[in-house]
Amino acid sequence: MMLTDIDLSEYDDPRHYDLENPLGAEKTFFLDLVEETGGPVLDVACGTGLLAGEMARCFGVEVTGIDLSAPMLSHARDMSGDLPVTYVQADCRDFDLPEWYALAIMTGHAFQNMITDDDVISLFRCVYKHLQPGGHFAFETRNPSASALVSSCSRTFYRRLPRSEEGAIICSIARDYDSSQAVLDYKVWRENTETGQERVSGGRLRFLTDDEIRGLLKRAGFQLQLVYGDWNRDSLTDYSPEMIYLCQKPYSDM
Ligand SMILES: C[S@@+](CC[C@H](N)C(=O)[O-])C[C@H]1O[C@@H](n2cnc3c(N)ncnc32)[C@H](O)[C@@H]1O
Numbered sequence: 572m573m574l575t576d577i578d579l580s581e582y583d584d585p586r587h588y589d590l591e592n593p594l595g596a597e598k599t600f601f602l603d604l605v606e607e608t609g610g611p612v613l614d615v616a617c618g619t620g621l622l623a624g625e626m627a628r629c630f631g632v633e634v635t636g637i638d639l640s641a642p643m644l645s646h647a648r649d650m651s652g653d654l655p656v657t658y659v660q661a662d663c664r665d666f667d668l669p670e671w672y673a674l675a676i677m678t679g680h681a682f683q684n685m686i687t688d689d690d691v692i693s694l695f696r697c698v699y700k701h702l703q704p705g706g707h708f709a710f711e712t713r714n715p716s717a718s719a720l721v722s723s724c725s726r727t728f729y730r731r732l733p734r735s736e737e738g739a740i741i742c743s744i745a746r747d748y749d750s751s752q753a754v755l756d757y758k759v760w761r762e763n764t765e766t767g768q769e770r771v772s773g774g775r776l777r778f779l780t781d782d783e784i785r786g787l788l789k790r791a792g793f794q795l796q797l798v799y800g801d802w803n804r805d806s807l808t809d810y811s812p813e814m815i816y817l818c819q820k821p822y823s824d825m
Contacts (some may be wrong), residue, residue, distance in 0.1 A: 577684060579639060580772035581759070585619045585646035587740070590732055594621050596802035597678050600815070601709070605630050605674060608707050613637070613672040615663045615698060615710075616681030620647030620656060627654040635668060637661040664693035671703045677710035683776040686754060688787065691779070695791030702820040708793065711815040714800070714807070715778035720755055723748045738765025753778045781807065781814055793818040 582588060601622060605612060610632025614623040617636030624647075627634045634656045638644050644658045651658070659668065663677070664685070675698045685691045698708050715721050724746050732740045740761050747756045758773040779787075781798065788795055795818045797804075800811025807814055 577639065578772075578774050581774045582618070582640040582643045583772065584770065585643050587734075587761070588643070589619050589621065589646075590734060591742075592618075592679065594625065597711070598622065598625060600802045600804070601676055601678065602626065602629055604676070604707070604709055604817075605632060608674040610674070611635065611670060611672050613668075613675040613698070613701060615675055615677040615694075616679070616684070617647065617658070618643050618679055618681070620644075620651060620658065622676075622678060623647070623656050623658075624651055624654055627651075627656045631655065633657075635659060635670065635672070637663060637666055637668075639663075664690055664697060666697055666701075668701055670701070671706070672701055673703055673706050675702060675706070675708045677708075680711065680713055680776070682710045682712045683778065684774070686775055686777050691784075691787045692791060695787060695793065699791055699793060699820055704820060704824055705822045706820050707796075707817060708820070709815070709817045711813045712779060712784070713776075714809075714811050714814050715753065715780060716809045717812055718778065720746065720757075720776070721748055721750075721778055722746065726758075726760065734763075738763045740764070753780075784814065784816065788816070788818055792820070792824065794821055 605626050612632055612634045614636040617623045617638050620636050623634045623636040636658045639662055647658050685694055726743050726745045728743045730742045734740050743760045745758045755776045760771050762769045797817045798807045799815040800807035801813055
């Protein structure tokens with residue numbers, strides 16, 4: 572079943588997505604993890620597959636990337652060459668693959684696209700079902716107590732991206748944060764300085780607290796191993812930018 576309640580307009584232009592979101596400090600964190608666990612690896616909400624490709628290239632492990640967005644997956648397939656990466660269009664809250672994985676990851680704050688507790692539990696249960704006993708799941712979300720996004724604003728300039736040949740892109744954003752639901756609705760305008768063309772997209776993000784995430788992981792059967800506050804594996808504090816979870820499917824669940 573393909574669920575379509577998510578606004579995917581942010582992911583309509585994969586080349587621009589990669590320009591705005593190149594691999595950063597998370598790359599070393601996840602590569603170290605793959606070195607520890609081995610494969611096969613499941614990259615949940617893999618987007619353009621930058622990290623999936625990197626994991627396959629560095630360790631030769633088989634990687635399956637799942638994502639809902641057809642343009643992101645098409646770009647990922649174009650870039651994957653001979654690497655042992657398979658891309659599947661699927662909803663991470665409801666998927667069924669024929670393999671069990673040693674490691675599942677979900678990064679790029681894709682977890683924040685899970686807007687309700689039911690979304691999160693469905694995601695956790697699906698991932699759990701696809702892990703080998705003892706298999707690991709790692710994902711991150713922005714720390715609500717330290718994120719500037721947890722606020723509302725009318726349309727505001729936020730960055731200028733050089734995009735050679737095709738002109739620079741001026742990005743602006745408007746945010747509407749509902750603190751009762753911890754849900755942010757946002758709209759982004761991207762204007763090309765050369766052509767004057769404007770692309771408008773939007774989305775929703777949820778900002779769960781550490782306690783809420785721990786409770787939902789437990790409900791899905793996961794054992795929480797570690798929570799980090801940044802990609803250097805420092806402990807989580809109120810000021811940490813990220814909340815990074817490493818959890819395990821118990822060996823007893825055979
Ligand atoms: C912010 S991007 C992150 C992509 C990639 N993991 C990265 O680090 O660049 C979020 C991705 O989640 C995908 N996505 C959102 N909701 C999804 C769902 N329910 N099932 C599968 N993919 C989903 C989007 O299509 C998008 O590619």
